Amino acid sequence: xxxxxxxxxxxxxxxxxxxxxxxxxxxxxxxxxxxxxxxxxxxxxxxxxxxxxxxxxxxxxxxxxxxxxxxxxxxxxxxxxxxxxxxxxxxxxxxxxxxxxxxxxxxxxxxxxxxxxxxxxxxxxxxxxxxxxxxxxxxxxxxxxxxxxxxxxxxxxxxxxxxxxxxxxxxx
Numbered sequence: 001x002x003x004x005x006x007x008x009x010x011x012x013x014x015x016x017x018x019x020x021x022x023x024x025x026x027x028x029x030x031x032x033x034x035x036x037x038x039x040x041x042x043x044x045x046x047x048x049x050x051x052x053x054x055x056x057x058x059x060x061x062x063x064x065x066x067x068x069x070x071x072x073x074x075x076x077x078x079x080x081x082x083x084x085x086x087x088x089x090x091x092x093x094x095x096x097x098x099x100x101x102x103x104x105x106x107x108x109x110x111x112x113x114x115x116x117x118x119x120x121x122x123x124x125x126x127x128x129x130x131x132x133x134x135x136x137x138x139x140x141x142x143x144x145x146x147x148x149x150x151x152x153x154x155x156x157x158x159x160x161x162x163x164x165x166x167x168x169x170x171x172x
Contacts (some may be wrong), residue, residue: 001049001092015042021134024092026051027067030074033086039172050088051123052076054109055096058101061109066095077112084117092146095125100149102128105136106138114141122146137170 002015002023010021015047028035029050040048053130054076056066061076081092086090093113095106105126114121120143123136127147136145 003049003051004054004148009038012039012043012047012137014023016047021163022047022049022090023171024049026053027065029083029088030063030065030072033082036083036086036088045087045119046086049090049092050083051092051094052080053094053096054106055170059093061112064137078119080113084119088119090120090122090143092122092124093142098126099124101126102149104132107136107139110136110140110142114143120144124148125153129160131168133161133165134170137165147172 002117054061063074070136121170122144123142123147
């Protein structure tokens with residue numbers, strides 16, 4: 001899955017020709033919801049992953065737009081349902097509030113979205129220990145887990161993550 005600087009259908013086509021299987025769309029989806037529908041129609045829903053950066057604002061989860069470094073007025077649950085209805089094949093759900101802290105996923109956020117959409121939800125944001133993967137998979141209805149920092153700062157991290165999940169009887 002490749003994302004970043006997706007502004008037009010040609011950007012998706014170029015990345016697919018270069019070997020990507022799926023395209024993650026974030027800011028463009030926020031600012032032009034019709035782009036999700038056009039992209040899914042052109043390349044298939046299975047190809048389109050809407051990346052949602054969620055942030056707590058006044059006790060509600062709202063979408064955060066990194067490109068413009070701003071909170072939107074989009075309620076994350078309503079937005080998730082909307083991107084699903086427009087043809088997104090998956091949602092990559094990142095907790096901005098937990099990202100990079102290493103204290104685990106926002107399980108409440110993950111359940112809120114995974115329990116209300118039919119498309120796969122991928123958890124992201126907050127992993128600091130191997131058991132955080134297991135915790136999300138066992139305690140939410142997400143379909144997959146993702147992380148970044150833990151893989152950058154730990155030796156043999158992919159092997160160790162898979163080993164931990166295997167040893168706890170999780171499918172890897």
